[in-house]
Amino acid sequence: MKPAPFDYHAPTSLADAVALLARLDGDGCDAKILAGGQSLMPMLAMRVARPDALVDLARVPGLDAIRLQDGHIAIGAMASKRAAELSELVREKQPLFHAATRLVGHQQIRNRGSVGGSFAHSDPASEYPAVALVLDMQMVAADPDGERVIPADEFFVTYMTTALEPGEILTEVRMPVLPTGSGWAIQEITRRNGDLALAGVALTLRLEAGRCTDARIAAFGVDATAVRLTAAEEALRGAVPNGESFARAGATAAAALADPMSCIHASADYRRHLVGTLIERALAEAAARAH
Amino acid sequence: MSTRQTIRLTVNGKSYEREVEARLTLADFLRHELHLGGTHVGCEHGICGACTILIDGRSARACLTLAVQADGADIITVEGLRNRETGQLHPIQQAFVDAHGLQCGFCTPGFIMTTLELLGENPDPSDEEIKEALGGNLCRCTGYQSILDSVRLAARRLQSASAA
Ligand SMILES: Cc1cc2nc3c(=O)[nH]c(=O)nc-3n(C[C@H](O)[C@H](O)[C@H](O)COP(=O)(O)OP(=O)(O)OC[C@H]3O[C@@H](n4cnc5c(N)ncnc54)[C@H](O)[C@@H]3O)c2cc1C
Ligand code: FES
Ligand code: FES
Numbered sequence: 001m002k003p004a005p006f007d008y009h010a011p012t013s014l015a016d017a018v019a020l021l022a023r024l025d026g027d028g029c030d031a032k033i034l035a036g037g038q039s040l041m042p043m044l045a046m047r048v049a050r051p052d053a054l055v056d057l058a059r060v061p062g063l064d065a066i067r068l069q070d071g072h073i074a075i076g077a078m079a080s081k082r083a084a085e086l087s088e089l090v091r092e093k094q095p096l097f098h099a100a101t102r103l104v105g106h107q108q109i110r111n112r113g114s115v116g117g118s119f120a121h122s123d124p125a126s127e128y129p130a131v132a133l134v135l136d137m138q139m140v141a142a143d144p145d146g147e148r149v150i151p152a153d154e155f156f157v158t159y160m161t162t163a164l165e166p167g168e169i170l171t172e173v174r175m176p177v178l179p180t181g182s183g184w185a186i187q188e189i190t191r192r193n194g195d196l197a198l199a200g201v202a203l204t205l206r207l208e209a210g211r212c213t214d215a216r217i218a219a220f221g222v223d224a225t226a227v228r229l230t231a232a233e234e235a236l237r238g239a240v241p242n243g244e245s246f247a248r249a250g251a252t253a254a255a256a257l258a259d260p261m262s263c264i265h266a267s268a269d270y271r272r273h274l275v276g277t278l279i280e281r282a283l284a285e286a287a288a289r290a291h
Numbered sequence: 292m293s294t295r296q297t298i299r300l301t302v303n304g305k306s307y308e309r310e311v312e313a314r315l316t317l318a319d320f321l322r323h324e325l326h327l328g329g330t331h332v333g334c335e336h337g338i339c340g341a342c343t344i345l346i347d348g349r350s351a352r353a354c355l356t357l358a359v360q361a362d363g364a365d366i367i368t369v370e371g372l373r374n375r376e377t378g379q380l381h382p383i384q385q386a387f388v389d390a391h392g393l394q395c396g397f398c399t400p401g402f403i404m405t406t407l408e409l410l411g412e413n414p415d416p417s418d419e420e421i422k423e424a425l426g427g428n429l430c431r432c433t434g435y436q437s438i439l440d441s442v443r444l445a446a447r448r449l450q451s452a453s454a455a
Contacts, residue, residue, distance in 0.1 A: 001335045005294045008313035008359050034360075041355040042336035044314070054313070058360060082349070106427025108405070109337065111349040112356065193426035 003044035007053040014060050014142060014171065021055055021167040022144050029053055033169060035078060035117035038109050063116075063171060066090065071177060072138075073097075077116020077170045082107065084115050093177040096135065096184040100127040100202060103186065106194040116170045119155070122162050122225065124261070125196035127186065129156045129226035130218040132173070134202050139163075140172040147171070159224040182206050183290030185282035188221070189274050191265060197221040198266040199274035201229075201253075205241075205286040212236040212245070217253065217279060222260045222271050231256040232279060241287045243280075250280035298362040302327070303371030311358045318342045318353035320361075321368055329369035329400045333429070340428030343401040344368050350408040369400035372407070382452065383407060383445040392441030394432035401428045406442050414450055416442075 009031075011017040024031040032051040034040055035058075043049040057063060063078035066087045073094050075084060084090050084101045091098040104110060104118065104127055118128045119139060131137075132152035139150045141164055155163050164170060178184065188200030199221040206214040215236040217229040232253035239245035254276030262268040299308045302325060309324055318335075321327045321344070333339035335354045342353040345367040372381035380388070383406050393399045402425060409416060409424040416424070421442050430438060 002316075002319075003314040005312070005314050007294055008296055008357070010359075010362075034357075037357065037360065038337060038352075038355050041316070041357070045316075045335055045354075056360065106340070107408070107424060108340065108343055108350045108352050108427050109355075112346075112351050193423060 001045045003041075004047060004050050006044075006051055008056065009053060010056045010059045012059045012061070014063070014169070017055060017057060017060055018142055018144050018167070018169060021169070024053055024055070025167050031055055033057060033120070035120070036080065036113035038105070038113035039117065039121045039123070057114075057169070068093070068177075069174075072174045073177060074172050074174050075115050076172055077119075078114050079116075081105070081110035081113050081115055081118070085110060094135070094175055095178060096186060096202065096204065097131055097175060099184075099186050100131045103127050103188060103194075103197075103200075109194075115173060119173060120162060120164060120170050122156055122160050123196065124159055124223060124225055125198075125200075125221040126226075127188070127197070127200060127202065127220060130200065130202045130220040131186065132156070132175075133218040133226055133228050134204055134216045135175045136216075138174040139170060140174065141165075141168040142171045143168045149174075153228070156225040161225075178204070179206075181208075181290060183286030183288070185285035185289070187278040187282045187285070189278070199260075199271045199278065201275060201278045201282050203279070203282050203286055205236075205283060205290050207241055207287065207290045210240060212239050212241050215249075215283075217249075219253070219257070219275050219279075222257060222275060224261075227257075229253040229256065229275075229279070236283075241283070241290075243284070246280045246283040246287075249283060250276035250278075253279050296359045296362070298359055300361050300364050300366060302366045303368060304375075309358075313357065313359050315358045316354050317344070317346075317356040317358050317361050317366075320358035321353060321366075324358075327368050327370050331397055331400060333397070338429070339398070340401040340405065341398050343404040343428065345404060345408060348408075348411075350405055367404075367407075369403055372403070381407075382448050383410070383441075386445035386448060387438075387441040390441040390444045391437040392434070394430070394434040394437075398428060398430040398432075402430070402438055402441075406445060409442070410446055410449055414453070415446060418443075 188197035203217040260268040260271040331341040333341035
């Protein structure tokens with residue numbers, strides 16, 4: 001349970017970091033980015049990953065800013081989850097992201113794990129990718145040629161795979177401020193407080209004149225990546241927000257889940273059941289907030 | 292760059308400079324290079340919390356941190372808690388002794404370091420807040436009830452000490 005040997009690099013600017021990654025790649029060297037290490041270290045220890053070199057982003061200045069910019073919240077990839085959790089800006093303007101952050105791991109993990117690391121790692125049971133789909137977030141990636149913006153619905157490809165090219169560094173994630181009058185909720189079932197979810201859902205809900213006008217719903221822990229549940233969203237459009245319509249949305253979502261993951265801790269059927277139930281609960285919670 | 296690096300760091304108030312292998316974890320560095328065996332290694336992948344220490348005042352898994360990442364850092368391990376002048380145990384340590392928070396004691400340093408951060412931020416935590424904070428630590432003896440009691444006792448004692 002010890003990592004295999006690797007070279008360690010700690011560049012001190014973003015330009016140096018992208019240039020270094022490009023050079024290492026050109027030399028045929030398998031280099032991996034090290035952020036908080038909270039997912040990478042176990043992979044190195046179990047030798048699931050065996051890179052020739054690690055490029056640590058901790059000494060690159062400016063990658064940890066959390067700020068309001070042109071009406072959206074921009075969080076630097078290297079901001080710790082703890083910093084996002086403690087940010088007044090995030091808590092006030094995007095409470096869904098704040099609540100999701102509090103569900104990620106334990107405090108010891110959030111102290112060191114970065115916001116960007118979770119998006120780049122893209123664990124199917126992670127809260128963040130689902131929230132990114134619900135909020136239509138944008139991911140900013142840098143390489144030696146410059147910067148590109150990747151929308152969330154193109155970013156998460158499959159099991160622990162994102163649209164990031166080798167050598168690209170995720171520098172920032174951007175999310176809109178929650179519109180006033182929107183409700184939100186995130187619910188999950190874990191075996192132990194703070195552990196990765198067996199299944200979870202994140203959603204936002206808009207109510208107008210006693211009707212649901214819009215809902216965005218995503219589930220995590222059920223498929224190779226977070227999934228939008230559009231059938232349930234459709235089922236809610238125009239519906240009166242009550243126990244009955246919420247149960248119908250939950251049942252619709254559960255029925256639409258093609259092939260939920262199955263593992264020793266939770267069968268596919270159990271996960272399907274959880275998604276239905278969690279949607280029902282989360283919708284009630286979101287409706288209570290949507291004023 | 293190479294697989295070996297020189298790091299400078301402070302551990303329990305003492306400065307060290309050492310050449311380490313890049314793949315060496317901070318937990319192994321503390322145990323094998325600095326001979327600070329209080330930081331225990333259980334699972335080595337972030338689940339059990341036995342290796343919890345403070346890095347720059349924040350709790351962290353020493354098994355999920357490379358020693359090279361701690362270059363320049365200020366680290367506190369369980370060995371750093373005892374009062375150096377009087378030799379007295381830290382009030383949190385004493386509370387764990389008095390309220391039977393240590394059974395076999397393997398997990399204890401991790402619980403104590405987690406408690407140190409918790410009570411530093413929140414001197415009067417509710418039971419729910421204590422449970423949430425301790426949620427990242429496992430005790431193989433499942434002595435959770437007395438561990439909870441220990442944290443409550445430590446909070447009370449620290450509060451009355453700071454009020455006095
Ligand atoms: C006990 C435990 C419980 C956990 N529970 C949860 C949970 O409930 N929910 C959850 O979502 N996660 C959970 N995690 C994972 C944790 O949140 C990780 O911190 C996170 O997934 C990775 O972030 P990191 O900064 O540590 O990244 P690292 O581990 O350093 O990197 C992870 C991967 O992303 C790549 N990467 C990192 N940063 C960048 C970047 N800026 N650009 C490009 N690539 C990059 C790395 O190369 C690596 O492949 C848990 C971990 C542990 C140990
Ligand atoms: S040894 Fe570090 S968490 Fe278990
Ligand atoms: S006291 Fe033995 S593991 Fe906790």
